[in-house]
Amino acid sequence: MPTHGKKYRAALEKVEPGRKYNLEEGISKVKEVAFAKFDETVELTMWLGVDPRKADQLVRGTIVLPHGLGRSKRVLVIAQGDKLKEAEEAGADFIGGEDMVEKIRGGWLDFDAVIATPDMMRLVGGLGKVLGPRGLMPNPKTGTVTFDVRTAVQETKAGKVEYRVDKTGVIHVPLGKVSFEAEKLGDNARVLLDAVVKAKPATAKGKYVKKVNLAATMSPGVLLDETAYVK
Numbered sequence: 609m610p611t612h613g614k615k616y617r618a619a620l621e622k623v624e625p626g627r628k629y630n631l632e633e634g635i636s637k638v639k640e641v642a643f644a645k646f647d648e649t650v651e652l653t654m655w656l657g658v659d660p661r662k663a664d665q666l667v668r669g670t671i672v673l674p675h676g677l678g679r680s681k682r683v684l685v686i687a688q689g690d691k692l693k694e695a696e697e698a699g700a701d702f703i704g705g706e707d708m709v710e711k712i713r714g715g716w717l718d719f720d721a722v723i724a725t726p727d728m729m730r731l732v733g734g735l736g737k738v739l740g741p742r743g744l745m746p747n748p749k750t751g752t753v754t755f756d757v758r759t760a761v762q763e764t765k766a767g768k769v770e771y772r773v774d775k776t777g778v779i780h781v782p783l784g785k786v787s788f789e790a791e792k793l794g795d796n797a798r799v800l801l802d803a804v805v806k807a808k809p810a811t812a813k814g815k816y817v818k819k820v821n822l823a824a825t826m827s828p829g830v831l832l833d834e835t836a837y838v839k
Contacts, residue, residue, distance in 0.1 A: 615643045620828040628833040631797055634822045635790045637830045642786045647678070648824035650786060652797055654779045654804060655819040658812045665809045667773040670750045671799055675792040676767030678785035681720040683764050684708065686728045686746075691757050695723075698761035706731055712738060719744075723752050723760045743770070767796075771804060779804060786824050797822075801837050 612620070619641035629637060635650075642648050658665040684702040685695035686709065695703045702708065702719055709731045722739060724732045724746040732739075732746060739745040746752040750770050754760050771781045783796045801820075808816050817837045823829030 616826070616828065619643050623828055623830055626831075628831045630833055630836065631794055631801075632790070634830045634832045635793045635797070638822050638824055638827065639786055639790065639793075641830075642824040642827045644824070644826040648786045648826055649677075650783045650788070650793055650822065650824050652781050652783055652800060653821040653823070653829070654801075654817060656773055656777050656779065656804075656812075657815045657818050658773060658777050658809060660773050660775050660777055662811070664811045667779065667804065667807050667809065668749065668771065669803055669807055670768055670770045671803045672763050673767040673769060673783070673796040673799060675784060675788065675796055677769070677782055678788065681764055682718065683761055684719040684722045685757055685761065686722065686724040686732055687757060688725070688728065691725050691755065694757045695761060698758040699765055700757075700761050709735065717742070717744075721752070721764045722746050723754070723757060723764065725755055725757065726753055729753060743772075769800075771800065805837050 622641050623637060638650060656667060658667055660666060682701045683699075685692075685700040686705060687695060687703070688705045692703050692705070700723070704711075705728065712735055717738075722732075722744050729746070736745055748754070751760055751763070769781055771779050773779050781800055783800065784793050805817065817834045820832040820834045820837065821829045822832055
């Protein structure tokens with residue numbers, strides 16, 4: 609069984625066992641205990657009282673974080689015709705059509721998001737086994753299958769993220785970097801928390817938000833008071 613290193617244990621000692629922090633306190637504590645030499649990503653994790661096996665209890669959506677994620681996503685647009693020019697003007701990093709589909713089939717995955725126009729999905733659909741497990745498959749529900757390429761690229765670059773409950777009823781979403789000002793991390797967190805709470809399925813029974821955790825990449829997490837997010 610793996611054991612945590614000295615720095616992790618030292619950081620863990622600064623977190624009060626069993627305590628549930630409010631958002632501001634939790635962010636402050638996460639920034640305090642972060643110890644890695646690189647700028648760690650801060651991630652929010654929520655355990656929800658839903659049954660993901662039921663189609664009407666899938667909690668999923670997209671939001672634009674007001675302060676982004678601290679890095680610009682590398683966006684690939686798969687389109688044709690005038691939409692290629694639109695993608696270029698919007699700031700897409702990689703642009704193409706069938707050539708890009710073949711490149712991905714060949715193992716290329718040097719991008720963070722994929723946007724495709726509906727008329728290209730006949731080709732992109734065949735990449736499901738490659739893009740799906742990585743959370744990169746374009747989907748109309750997340751705004752990544754659209755003819756409005758300009759808006760999709762701009763929102764993705766601005767900090768658009770997807771939240772989606774996994775098969776265990778848990779959502780993991782990055783909020784930014786440890787180096788962010790606490791106020792900016794708080795703003796990003798509130799937008800996400802509000803979106804997930806509003807996305808509560810009508811068929812979900814019992815307690816919806818069961819547990820909320822905030823943590824940096826390498827550091828111990830802190831529990832947030834989940835009762836603040838029950839409406």
